[in-house]
Amino acid sequence: MIATQLLEILFFPGLTFFVWIGFIFDWLDRKTQARMQSRRGPILAGPFGILQPVADFFKLTSKEEIIPEIADKFVFLLGPSLFFSAPAIGTIFIPVLGAQAIVSNDYDLLFVLFILGFSALMATMLGYAAGGRWAIISIGRLVVQYTGYEVPLIVALVTPALLAHSLSISGIVAAQQNIWFIVLAPLSFCVFIVAALAELEKPPFDIPSAKTEIVGGWMTEFSGRPLAYIKLTKELGYAFLSALAVSLFLGGPLGPVLFADPALQSILYFIYFIVKLFAVGFLIFTIKTALARVRIDQAARLFWMVITPLSLIQLGFVMVLRW
Amino acid sequence: MTAFDIMTVGGPLLIIVADLIIYLLVGRLGKRSSGKGDKYQPFTGGEQEIAPRGTYSSELFVYATLFMIAEAFALLLAGSFAATSYFYPLLFLTGGSSVILIVTWWLMIVGGLRP
Numbered sequence: 001m002i003a004t005q006l007l008e009i010l011f012f013p014g015l016t017f018f019v020w021i022g023f024i025f026d027w028l029d030r031k032t033q034a035r036m037q038s039r040r041g042p043i044l045a046g047p048f049g050i051l052q053p054v055a056d057f058f059k060l061t062s063k064e065e066i067i068p069e070i071a072d073k074f075v076f077l078l079g080p081s082l083f084f085s086a087p088a089i090g091t092i093f094i095p096v097l098g099a100q101a102i103v104s105n106d107y108d109l110l111f112v113l114f115i116l117g118f119s120a121l122m123a124t125m126l127g128y129a130a131g132g133r134w135a136i137i138s139i140g141r142l143v144v145q146y147t148g149y150e151v152p153l154i155v156a157l158v159t160p161a162l163l164a165h166s167l168s169i170s171g172i173v174a175a176q177q178n179i180w181f182i183v184l185a186p187l188s189f190c191v192f193i194v195a196a197l198a199e200l201e202k203p204p205f206d207i208p209s210a211k212t213e214i215v216g217g218w219m220t221e222f223s224g225r226p227l228a229y230i231k232l233t234k235e236l237g238y239a240f241l242s243a244l245a246v247s248l249f250l251g252g253p254l255g256p257v258l259f260a261d262p263a264l265q266s267i268l269y270f271i272y273f274i275v276k277l278f279a280v281g282f283l284i285f286t287i288k289t290a291l292a293r294v295r296i297d298q299a300a301r302l303f304w305m306v307i308t309p310l311s312l313i314q315l316g317f318v319m320v321l322r323w
Numbered sequence: 324m325t326a327f328d329i330m331t332v333g334g335p336l337l338i339i340v341a342d343l344i345i346y347l348l349v350g351r352l353g354k355r356s357s358g359k360g361d362k363y364q365p366f367t368g369g370e371q372e373i374a375p376r377g378t379y380s381s382e383l384f385v386y387a388t389l390f391m392i393a394e395a396f397a398l399l400l401a402g403s404f405a406a407t408s409y410f411y412p413l414l415f416l417t418g419g420s421s422v423i424l425i426v427t428w429w430l431m432i433v434g435g436l437r438p
Contacts, residue, residue, distance in 0.1 A: 009337055064356060069363040
């Protein structure tokens with residue numbers, strides 16, 4: 001029993017599965033962006049260039065790791081591994097083959113929220129460990145952005161918890177058997193997508209790593225394997241946040257039951273999950289490609305003056321609905 | 324603890340350990356270099372003079388940390404309606420506080436706290 005669970009955590013539907021989804025998301029993101037800009041995107045590695053992110057990862061890992069003189073070497077070298085662990089741990093709480101995730105408890109949504117916060121904090125640590133002026137400017141922006149989007153993100157995630165009367169992701173998925181929470185809380189879904197863009201540092205909130213302004217932001221000094229891991233973490237984060245949106249607002253893997261055989265029905269649940277996951281991913285790719293970067297003060301104002309009140313209005317609506 | 328409770332703690336630990344092992348193994352693919360000289364200086368963006376790493380004001384990080392602590396407590400308060408035991412609230416609180424404390428301590432030691 002435990003051995004099976006361990007294999008599920010490490011391979012399917014756990015970490016390895018989500019890492020591959022992350023690679024495919026990266027490829028789709030680049031393809032979508034290229035199409036919207038009248039380019040072809042990756043075409044060389046694998047059919048339609050689908051293996052390009054994998055090739056990029058291995059290319060980076062085989063390059064020289066240069067450790068800056070002023071860097072805090074311990075955090076600089078081992079931090080990317082811990083940074084990667086944050087979304088990697090989150091993936092085990094996502095139900096993929098049915099309403100039940102590999103690991104679940106009454107409070108796993110809180111755990112996931114902590115993971116999201118920890119990710120931002122870890123990025124701050126990595127930037128500061130690397131040193132350099134661009135990294136220092138970047139982490140200032142990162143912290144300001146983090147304090148802006150964290151409150152609406154939490155409120156947006158607590159809304160489905162309130163609807164389901166559960167703080168377990170599996171519990172929230174099970175509560176959407178009859179109606180998806182995107183119908184009851186559409187504003188929370190929109191707020192979550194906006195906050196997810198900020199969490200992933202994607203346009204219009206790529207302020208902490210704005211290439212044309214501050215080189216690579218907090219990632220400027222990283223090279224070789226640490227940089228490969230940081231990029232992989234971002235790809236995994238894409239997949240994880242999309243999967244979280246699917247679980248909390250789109251019924252997770254649940255859908256029409258067509259088979260009496262649980263194994264066949266699990267396959268069907270898996271297909272439902274993948275379709276929803278890529279739909280959310282495609283929505284994020286399109287938004288990020290279509291919008292230009294905002295300034296940090298504009299982002300902070302947007303989050304505190306618009307997004308947070310919107311999330312609270314939705315929460316109030318849901319509380320009235322529950323009452 | 325039931326098998327499910329063990330996996331709640333063991334699952335994340337397993338991922339951290341597996342990830343660290345793979346990360347260290349992957350590190351053998353490329354070479355690593357550190358030292359002194361131009362190659363190991365932080366990227367300056369073409370400017371000749373760059374200020375050395377100095378002390379910084381930790382206010383921003385202290386506020387961010389306090390923000391996270393307040394957030395953790397608010398979440399626990401919000402989640403208390405479904406509480407069946409003290410185990411998970413205490414586990415998350417202990418885990419979360421330890422990480423926050425370590426991070427804050429590290430930022431202050433490395434950056435040098437300026438009063």
